[in-house]
Amino acid sequence: xxxxxxxxxxxxxxREENGVMYVKVMTDEQLETLRKQIAxxxxxxxxxxxxxxxxxxHQDLTGGRLENLYCDxxxxxxxxxxxxxxxxxxxxxxxxxxxxxxxxxxxTPSKQKIKEITSELSQHGQISETNVYNWFQNRxxxxxxxxxxxxxxxxxxxxxxxxxxxxxxSPKTKPENLLLLPQAQQDAxxxxxxxxxxxxxLGGSYHIYDQHAWQGE
Amino acid sequence: xxxxxxxxxxxxxxREENGVMYVKVMTDEQLETLRKQIAxxxxxxxxxxxxxxxxxxHQDLTGGRLENLYCDxxxxxxxxxxxxxxxxxxxxxxxxxxxxxxxxxxxTPSKQKIKEITSELSQHGQISETNVYNWFQNRxxxxxxxxxxxxxxxxxxxxxxxxxxxxxxSPKTKPENLLLLPQAQQDAxxxxxxxxxxxxxLGGSYHIYDQHAWQGE
DNA sequence: TCGGTATGAATGAACG
DNA sequence: CGTTCATTCATACCGA
Numbered sequence: 001x002x003x004x005x006x007x008x009x010x011x012x013x014x015r016e017e018n019g020v021m022y023v024k025v026m027t028d029e030q031l032e033t034l035r036k037q038i039a040x041x042x043x044x045x046x047x048x049x050x051x052x053x054x055x056x057x058h059q060d061l062t063g064g065r066l067e068n069l070y071c072d073x074x075x076x077x078x079x080x081x082x083x084x085x086x087x088x089x090x091x092x093x094x095x096x097x098x099x100x101x102x103x104x105x106x107x108t109p110s111k112q113k114i115k116e117i118t119s120e121l122s123q124h125g126q127i128s129e130t131n132v133y134n135w136f137q138n139r140x141x142x143x144x145x146x147x148x149x150x151x152x153x154x155x156x157x158x159x160x161x162x163x164x165x166x167x168x169x170s171p172k173t174k175p176e177n178l179l180l181l182p183q184a185q186q187d188a189x190x191x192x193x194x195x196x197x198x199x200x201x202l203g204g205s206y207h208i209y210d211q212h213a214w215q216g217e
Numbered sequence: 218x219x220x221x222x223x224x225x226x227x228x229x230x231x232r233e234e235n236g237v238m239y240v241k242v243m244t245d246e247q248l249e250t251l252r253k254q255i256a257x258x259x260x261x262x263x264x265x266x267x268x269x270x271x272x273x274x275h276q277d278l279t280g281g282r283l284e285n286l287y288c289d290x291x292x293x294x295x296x297x298x299x300x301x302x303x304x305x306x307x308x309x310x311x312x313x314x315x316x317x318x319x320x321x322x323x324x325t326p327s328k329q330k331i332k333e334i335t336s337e338l339s340q341h342g343q344i345s346e347t348n349v350y351n352w353f354q355n356r357x358x359x360x361x362x363x364x365x366x367x368x369x370x371x372x373x374x375x376x377x378x379x380x381x382x383x384x385x386x387s388p389k390t391k392p393e394n395l396l397l398l399p400q401a402q403q404d405a406x407x408x409x410x411x412x413x414x415x416x417x418x419l420g421g422s423y424h425i426y427d428q429h430a431w432q433g434e
Numbered sequence: 435t436c437g438g439t440a441t442g443a444a445t446g447a448a449c450g
Numbered sequence: 451c452g453t454t455c456a457t458t459c460a461t462a463c464c465g466a
Binding site: 020031034035 | 247
């Protein structure tokens with residue numbers, strides 16, 4: 001990593017006075033804190049990678065039951081009618097696209113827009129305009145009352161001592177499922193610079209996350 | 218980030234000599250460097266999370282669903298363990314109350330009511346409005362769908378704490394492993410960009426049920 | 435420990 | 451649009 005390039009213009013914080021050079025400084029402890037934070041991030045990355053691996057592997061191995069795309073009408077043994085699913089299930093790619101469109105743009109896509117979107121999505125799987133329409137309707141309705149209760153908000157009760165106990169445990173802790181947090185929470189993770197909050201989920205004392213999209217009132 | 222709070226007790230690294238205070242320090246540039254490192258990590262994490270999301274989504278389409286956490290350190294009285302789990306589990310008392318309300322107030326849970334109920338139930342264990350909402354949703358849906366496929370065999374077991382009136386619910390879902398198709402295709406889907414062709418043969422035949430009353434334009 | 439069942443949660447579709 | 455229904459996924463829990 002190379003940010004050294006920018007170091008130069010950081011020296012503006014120095015100040016000389018009476019022959020003594022003053023600099024805004026950081027003590028070792030603070031430094032240590034930072035290091036820990038970095039360590040935490042490193043840890044997070046590590047675990048995320050691990051997670052990623054597992055997921056990938058999982059898909060390959062037990063990718064088992066995925067019947068997503070409308071399966072073939074051909075029924076094999078049994079003679080039962082397995083038939084296609086009734087409900088459309090967006091594929092990963094489609095979801096990504098939809099999500100993106102949803103975020104960037106305007107709230108309600110026009111009919112025309114829907115056609116375009118549908119058209120694009122159809123490149124990634126079976127889909128109909130109705131599906132798209134419904135998706136947006138639902139997405140909107142549900143996101144409206146969706147709120148994530150991010151826990152682990154800072155709790156600087158004891159003044160100076162911000163116990164940053166990073167117990168960066170090695171993945172020995174039975175990582176099979178840990179930190180598979182809802183993305184909402186994940187997002188929060190990165191919007192919140194306070195790493196201590198992340199320590200929580202790393203340490204296992206994750207907090208609740210709640211709500212989805214119902215309650216209006 | 219705020220380490221300012223820690224400044225106070227960090228000064229142990231100070232040292233006075235000849236009337237001049239020396240401190241082991243870190244200049245802003247160094248600090249900045251560290252910050253950048255953290256930022257980089259944050260960025261990496263972010264990307265990893267993104268990746269994870271995608272993967273999760275993939276799994277979604279393949280049948281998987283994501284998971285969320287929900288933990289509760291307390292939650293006793295149901296005779297269950299205290300392990301922090303992912304899914305809310307109503308306690309016996311909560312169930313009684315819910316069941317009672319379901320029978321009488323039946324029909325429409327109304328948001329306001331849910332809040333009240335939640336409030337009441339929260340005195341008997343961890344719970345959220347969403348839980349209540351879901352419970353009613355499920356309760357209604359399931360009591361409705363009474364497909365009696367199984368002759369309810371003698372089901373008269375009286376446990377120790379038989380305070381709960383178990384309804385005559387026996388929707389034997391009979392997990393017929395329907396739609397278990399080779400997922401090899403699935404995998405290929407994501408490794409192979411041009412699945413389209415396959416999709417065609419897969420989904421081209423039947424069109425999902427469509428139609429609706431939305432089209433305006 | 436493993437397999438099946440009960441049920442909380444997620445979400446596409448539909449209704450008023 | 452907001453709310454509700456229906457279906458499905460995932461997991462807690464139970465019995466052998």
